[in-house]
Amino acid sequence: MDQQQIEAAARALEAGQLVAFPTETVYGLGADAENPQAVAAIYAAKGRPQDHPVIVHLAPEASLDYWACDIPQEAHALAEAFWPGPLTMILKRAANIPDAVSGGQDTVGLRCPSHPVALALLRAFKGGKGGVAAPSANKFGHVSPTLAQHVRDEFEHEGSVAMVLDGGAAQVGIESTIVDLSRLATHGPVLLRPGHISAEAIAAVIDRLPAAPDAAAPRASGTLESHYAPHTPVAMQERAVLVQTLDALHAASRKVALIHYSDLPPTHAAQRLPATPEGFAHALYAALRAMDGHGADVILVEAPPQDGAWLGVNDRLRRAAHGSTGIVHGLLNKQPGI
Incomplete structure (x- = not known):
């Protein structure tokens, strides 16, 4: 610079x-x-x-x-x-x-x-x-x-x-x-x-393990339940469920943008991220922004592992998906175009 x-x-x-x-x-x-x-x-x-x-x-x-x-x-x-x-x-x-x-x-x-x-x-x-x-x-x-x-x-x-x-x-x-x-x-x-x-x-x-947030904890940046969200609704699912959801959404003529790290079938738009917590975190926000630009009905994210190394990634994804609860069910139970 x-x-x-x-x-x-x-x-x-x-x-x-x-x-x-x-x-x-x-x-x-x-x-x-x-x-x-x-x-x-x-x-x-x-x-x-x-x-x-x-x-x-x-x-x-x-x-x-x-x-x-x-x-x-x-x-x-x-x-x-x-x-x-x-x-x-x-x-x-x-x-x-x-x-x-x-x-x-x-x-x-x-x-x-x-x-x-x-x-x-x-x-x-x-x-x-x-x-x-x-x-x-x-x-x-x-x-x-x-x-x-x-x-x-x-x-x-x-x-x-x-x-x-x-x-x-x-x-x-x-x-x-x-x-x-x-x-x-x-x-x-x-x-x-x-x-x-x-x-x-x-x-x-x-020499002290930090505790989980309590009700009296100070307010802090990026800790609201709904945060880090693209305009397109986000849903996060484990791989086995995600494969079934992809099939069902395709059969219902819904457009899916996919963020994943394992082998999954092709869809309307997709981006594969590294299968490491550091690599996934580095690429996550750019991937959300890219998938947000594809005119999809939903962004599906393959749920990362739940171990401690992935805690930050899972926190951001949970907040990104918070405002989209029920989106997959809604897409499967509405007529296309509605």
């Missing part, structure tokens, strides 16, 4: 504008985290609910103490182990940080991304001492972008984004792991969103 582009993007952020940039997980839609008006512009551009917090991205040299208070030793240990990288920590928000980034909560989500373009931007922005609030660079609830073109497809026509920095395809492909450390004394660490960094990897650093 040309350093002049990085500097121009940093100046745009400092002027209160929105800049999309690559991280190792997905592309983010960034704004100055200390400028409530700029953060409000993110919410407006995405159509994001005001109570849904965003994650603040920091340069490696930034001080956690500026952004958070009552920081436990576990946070420093996890930062040492996984930053820069795809881990977000929820901590108590410092009094000087506006609540615009936290959806009105007393906590803040912080992470240091590892993508070289993101790091260059964070170091150029406010001399490396600022924070960039950046949810995924897409309309709220839609599939996260893993290419710069995905961002342009979402926002280019409306002019809300000043710049899009192109850093190639996102390496990880799904959003960061989120662990809540703001209630250690009462709840211990809590895994709010699974991702590339597993609960077991976190436990290896802090």
Whole structure:
């Protein structure tokens, strides 16, 4: 990435504008985290609910103490182990940080991304001492972008984004792991969103396995039941059921777009992904976006394995399919064209 582009993007952020940039997980839609008006512009551009917090991205040299208070030793240990990288920590928000980034909560989500373009931007922005609030660079609830073109497809026509920095395809492909450390004394660490960094990897650093989310857990990015969804309805099925469903939908003259990793019969549109959790995650969002463009009645996804390595992928697919409950039954029990 040309350093002049990085500097121009940093100046745009400092002027209160929105800049999309690559991280190792997905592309983010960034704004100055200390400028409530700029953060409000993110919410407006995405159509994001005001109570849904965003994650603040920091340069490696930034001080956690500026952004958070009552920081436990576990946070420093996890930062040492996984930053820069795809881990977000929820901590108590410092009094000087506006609540615009936290959806009105007393906590803040912080992470240091590892993508070289993101790091260059964070170091150029406010001399490396600022924070960039950046949810995924897409309309709220839609599939996260893993290419710069995905961002342009979402926002280019409306002019809300000043710049899009192109850093190639996102390496990880799904959003960061989120662990809540703001209630250690009462709840211990809590895994709010699974991702590339597993609960077991976190436990290896802090000697405590993160618990599942509880009703009082802080709200966090990407944790609504329906999320990461293309416009075409999504259904996820085990292979044996999926083969029968494909036959039935074809017999009913329904158009199926298929995302799979094992051998399956041809259909209207299909994309085969790697049969590893890392490879599948890397390709998933691009595949959902590609299959969304084929005019299918449904996107069928071959359900991945259920072991822990696939937890992040299964979480994203479950949320993508949440709003499409009953879609296969409905397609099989309606006349074509209805």
